[in-house]
Amino acid sequence: MKILLMALALFSTSTFAATWTHWVHLKAKDNKTRTQIANYIHIDQVIDDSVYAVVNEHDLKELQKNLGTILVEHHPYKEILPTADNAEFEFPRGDEKFHTYQEIVTEIKNLTRKYPNLTEELTIGNSLEGRSLIGIKISGASNPDGKYFIPGIAFLGAHHAREHLSVEVPIMLASYLLENYSKDPRIKTLIDTRVIYIVPMVNPDGAMYDIKGKKYKSWRKNRAANRNGSSGVDLNRNYSFGWGTGGSSTNPRSDVYMGPKPFSEPESLSVKQFVESNPNIRILLSYHTFSELILYPWGGKSDGVGGKDQKVFENMAQTMSKWNRYKPMQASGLYIASGDTCDWAYGSQNIFCFTFELSPKSMWSGGFYPGAKVIDKTFNANINPALYLIEKAGNPYGVLNN
Secondary structure, three states: OHHHHHHHHHHHOOOOOOOEEEEEEEEOOOHHHHHHHHOOOOOOEEEOOEEEEEEEHHHHHHHHHHOOOOEEEEEEEEOOOOOOOOOOEOOOOOOOOOOOHHHHHHHHHHHHHHOOOOEEEEEEEEOOOOOEEEEEEEOOOOOHHHOOOOOEEEEEEOOOOOOOHHHHHHHHHHHHHHHOOOOOHHHHHHHHHOEEEEEOOOOHHHHHHHHEOOOOOOOOOOOOEOOOOOEOOOHHHOOOOOOOOOOOEOOOOOOOEOOOOOOOOHHHHHHHHHHHOOOOEEEEEEEEEOOOEEEEOOOOOOOOOOHHHHHHHHHHHHHHHHHHOOEEEEHHHOOOOOOOHHHHHHHHHOOEEEEEEEOOOOHHHOOOOOOHHHHHHHHHHOHHHHHHHHHHOOOHHHHHHO
């Protein structure tokens, strides 16, 4: 009852839009049961033998139909429509510190103008609605005519629309690195010996739809027009490695809809093409929210990657957890989820890839909408892990010699 009251308090103060969402509580005593649930919904929170999530009407019906025996309780929350269909893309009052898409564009352009010798504006592709997938390349390394192999690292944010904090950490990282280049010898060395790629908003259409009319909608997917009249594909289930092998849905109305085929979406396809065109990328970090976890492959199967690589993943995750206090673990330890970024990056491109599930730790602390107060604290907790990964991009296997 205490948990229920906390959930009611949390979601009664949040403002959504469009139709209805539902708070659900299911019993899941083990990974196998959690994986069953993950075939229908995205799991927002795991506490002991219980799973909690906020789902749309379709997904609630699927749970009732297929997993009714473990569905403990569910409660509806009426969403509020925007005041106008063409309402501005701005954050609700109090959350203005979060960056809109246009503010990300402006910030990147400002950084490239201010630090022209260290930066280059990137456009890795375009979203379904035609927004540029903008990013920034940071490097002070001299490489005339591309003669030298300079190790690279990529930081990606906002595969999922409602995870706005995952935009803030990478764009703040870009500013932090550049502002401290002339002040911090370590950062200068890293920038002078690496190529750092940062794309803060992989899913700009979904992210802006989620705040349209200054009302949060708990929107997760992109804005694809599906065959049955529904909208959206889960970009983090749309990568090719292990696509469709569990923890995703073939139903377009599902929040974990994997799309009609791998890389069906321009956003995930753009990431693929960008990574493939930059073979110097040795490490990739994909920011998500929430739960305070450091995840590594595999996500789509229970087996570990094995061998030296398994030790590299474990060593690096455990080291980074000492700084941000997040829990390090193999992604499938929570539940099977196939077609995600990191399984593809490692399985297809041999890139050491991590997923950070940023703050807060639980849905009771704000979930996907924790407020602007968490931005600085979350970024500060993740500076050292980011610098560590930039450093280790030179030779990830070097961590085994420590």
